[in-house]
Amino acid sequence: MENTSGGGAGAVVPPEVDRWNWGAFLLTWIWGIGNGTFIAFLVFVPLVNIPMFFVLGAKGSAWAWQNKRWNSVEDFRRTQRTWARWGIIIPVLFVLLFGGIFWSILSAMKGSDAYKLAVSELQRSEQVTEVLGTPITTGFPTGGIQVTGGDGKANLSFSAEGPKGKGEVYIEAVEAMGQWRVEHAVFEDAATKQRIELAQ
Structure with missing residues (x-):
């Protein structure tokens, strides 16, 4: 199949690509910058922000395929799996960091x-x-x-x-x-x- 990636909104999206994207759902605008999908910045707009998480999860793969040139379908899927892993790791690191800071403050006060x-x-x-x-x-x-x-x-x-x-x-x-x-x-x-x- 012809590589249609980077062809814009009218580009055909392969079925193997058009799937739920955990990286887009979890990292939203960060993922958007890395994948040329700047519509992800709508997560900063009140009332639109919460639904946008789910829109990005559902449509993110198709948008990323259309907005950026990829070497192949497998290259795209491999990159999105990496984004998904970081989508889990980064929030966990933030929770641990701020949890540790919060616990340190409480312990110091006690x-x-x-x-x-x-x-x-x-x-x-x-x-x-x-x-x-x-x-x-x-x-x-x-x-x-x-x-x-x-x-x-x-x-x-x-x-x-x-x-x-x-x-x-x-x-x-x-x-x-x-x-x-x-x-x-x-x-x-x-x-x-x-x-x-x-x-x-």
């Missing part, structure tokens, strides 16, 4: 002096012990910590749970000359919404 100080205030409260029982376990904090030199500020919240119940801890703490102190901390019981002051 190891911070501000968090440890809040946990200490929580465990020292007799009222909280009555509500939760012992032992009390705490979750990863969310919020933010800002430190400049020896000064800093923290606004954190984290879960607290014991044999008798659970709740949420909210804390505002400041650091001055390298020393953290709690300015305001409360525990909110999940069941009753009662709030207990941990530090004044």
Whole structure:
């Protein structure tokens, strides 16, 4: 069969080529650049973007065949299999990268002096012990910590749970000359919404 690749929109697409394209579906505009199929940039257009993933999966092979010159059908299919493999590898790498960054941030916050100080205030409260029982376990904090030199500020919240119940801890703490102190901390019981002051 004559090699019709690169012949534009009117070029005949061989049946062996006109198949679902996982590389186009998974990598969209990146795949589009590599395959001369710039319609893939429609994934950046609101309302069109989500359907475009599926359009690229269904029509991507035909468009890539028509838009770019290929040595043969086998050359085309081999290249598209490579795109499909990268379509799996790249998202996994991004998930691992951002997951690792996110986990590092949470771990750093849980190891911070501000968090440890809040946990200490929580465990020292007799009222909280009555509500939760012992032992009390705490979750990863969310919020933010800002430190400049020896000064800093923290606004954190984290879960607290014991044999008798659970709740949420909210804390505002400041650091001055390298020393953290709690300015305001409360525990909110999940069941009753009662709030207990941990530090004044």
